[in-house]
Amino acid sequence: MRNVTQDNITDVFLGYFGKETDPRMREVMESLARHLHEFAKEVKLTHAEWQTGIAFLERMTEFTDAERHEFVLLSDVLGLSSLVDMINSNPQGTSSSVLGPFHITGAPDIPLGHDMKRHYEGEVLLACGRITDTEGEPIEGAKIDIWQTAPNGLYSSQDPDQDTYSFHGIQTTGADGKYGFTTVKPVSYTVPTDGPVGDILTATGRHPWRPSHLHYIVTAPGYRQLVTEIFPDDDPYLDQDTVFGVREDLVMKYVEQAAETFPDGYELSGNIAEQYLMADFDLKLVEEGG
Ligand code: BEZ
Ligand code: FE
Numbered sequence: 001m002r003n004v005t006q007d008n009i010t011d012v013f014l015g016y017f018g019k020e021t022d023p024r025m026r027e028v029m030e031s032l033a034r035h036l037h038e039f040a041k042e043v044k045l046t047h048a049e050w051q052t053g054i055a056f057l058e059r060m061t062e063f064t065d066a067e068r069h070e071f072v073l074l075s076d077v078l079g080l081s082s083l084v085d086m087i088n089s090n091p092q093g094t095s096s097s098v099l100g101p102f103h104i105t106g107a108p109d110i111p112l113g114h115d116m117k118r119h120y121e122g123e124v125l126l127a128c129g130r131i132t133d134t135e136g137e138p139i140e141g142a143k144i145d146i147w148q149t150a151p152n153g154l155y156s157s158q159d160p161d162q163d164t165y166s167f168h169g170i171q172t173t174g175a176d177g178k179y180g181f182t183t184v185k186p187v188s189y190t191v192p193t194d195g196p197v198g199d200i201l202t203a204t205g206r207h208p209w210r211p212s213h214l215h216y217i218v219t220a221p222g223y224r225q226l227v228t229e230i231f232p233d234d235d236p237y238l239d240q241d242t243v244f245g246v247r248e249d250l251v252m253k254y255v256e257q258a259a260e261t262f263p264d265g266y267e268l269s270g271n272i273a274e275q276y277l278m279a280d281f282d283l284k285l286v287e288e289g290g
Contacts, residue, residue: 122184138177153189
């Protein structure tokens with residue numbers, strides 16, 4: 001087509017597709033091109049703005065490697081990651097939430113009652129619950145991959161003072177579906193702001209904070225993998241998570257418990273002042289294909 005205009009460029013673009021193009025590829029590319037072209041026309045994108053955009057993407061690649069996933073972070077702060085989570089979630093199970101860039105593979109297996117807190121300062125939190133199906137029946141042999149920040153708000157991969165797997169571990173449920181471990185009460189923290197995504201937050205007057213949370217990935221044979229996080233109801237950033245990860249059913253309550261009620265079977269000992277916090281939270285998995 002030699003007579004390309006503002007009005008026909010989207011159709012011309014779509015007309016260039018080969019006949020054998022995969023139908024899903026066609027559907028996604030068609031919609032992407034339509035929205036992209038409309039966007040440029042709607043805001044009357046200038047050359048200078050287009051150049052700024054290209055320079056931004058080039059800078060994004062400079063900040064991206066196997067450990068630093070700046071594109072994932074961009075998707076997170078734009079709300080795209082959370083939208084994809086919500087589009088693909090099944091309301092019968094626990095909601096999913098952003099994976100974030102700090103999950104690491106190869107975390108050690110930890111027994112029920114394991115202490116992740118060790119020598120770290122902070123309030124003791126006992127996190128526990130059951131992994132069940134959508135009917136509330138316990139799932140045996142489910143694996144829960146757990147991670148969180150240290151009290152300084154840093155994940156182990158961000159902090160040379162932490163062991164590789166500090167505040168990371170994987171538990172496997174028994175017949176009662178229970179998981180449980182002690183840790184420090186998580187803190188609110190900021191997403192990395194030293195790269196181009198930080199510049200976007202600054203340019204739009206946004207803060208970089210996330211409410212405190214525990215991350216879980218739950219897997220069990222025959223069930224859909226659940227990637228999620230749970231948040232205490234008293235966190236000041238609960239209603240303004242910069243990556244939009246909070247869902248109503250992921251909000252939990254810390255219940256204060258007297259030290260003498262601390263249950264048997266937990267590794268932590270002699271480390272509780274007068275009380276500890278408990279977060280009792282069940283996680284519901286949806287069957288595969290559901
Ligand atoms: C996190 O919770 O680890 C996280 C999620 C999205 C962006 C940055 C961090
Ligand atoms: Fe996190």
